[in-house]
Amino acid sequence: MTNTNPGKKDVDSYKIKRTKKIVQQGDCVLMRPVDPKRLPYVARVEKLEADSKNNVKVRVRWYYRPEESLGGRRTFHGAKELFISDHYDWQSARTIEGKCIVHSFKDYKKLENAGDDDYFCRFEYKAATGDFNPDLVAVYCKCEMPYNPDDFMVKCEGCKDWYHPSCLKMTIEDAKNLEQFICSDCPLDDDA
Ligand SMILES: [Zn+2]
Ligand SMILES: [Zn+2]
Secondary structure, three states: OOOOOOOOOEOEEEEOOOOOOOEEOEEEEEOOOOOOOOOOOOEEEEEEEOOOOOEEEEEEEEEEEEHOOOOOOOOOOOOEEEEEEEEEEEEEHHEEEEEEEEEHHHHHHHHHOOOOOOOEEEEEEEEOOOEEEEOOOEOOOOEEEEEEEEOOOOOOOOHHHHHHEHHHHHOHHHHHHHHOOOOOOOOOOOOO
């Protein structure tokens, strides 16, 4: 009896073709979509394996873009928002075209200049049901929406809630020029 198993072995890293970038376990990568008009897929590399011909395959955990989720993109979703899903696959490492960084929401908000390769994730997404975890998040403003880091908001010095200038019928410029803002629900301080 001969062993016909093609002898897979774990590998530590993979160099992205025509680049100097090295992919390792835990890295977030951009993968070439089948349809070149689409945005690249984003995934986290869980494991790397090579077959006897040294073809590397990666076990990936997919990130979903809001438009790829069952509920679609909502107004509070940031342009660079991703959901970490419960959907895993094996993919050829050759489809990896770049690396990216998926920040926590907290870290992303602190970035001075988010670059093309910076994304953030604040929700886990169940691909089969479309459910999110957490399913409840803090909401702000009169519109009672979760925070979208792409949108400028102004803070009320009274209730400490945050507001979209547009929901206050104000321009962003007006809001930026305010010395302090008190919302219509908060009593005005006469001494101020
Ligand atoms: Zn609002
Ligand atoms: Zn207020």
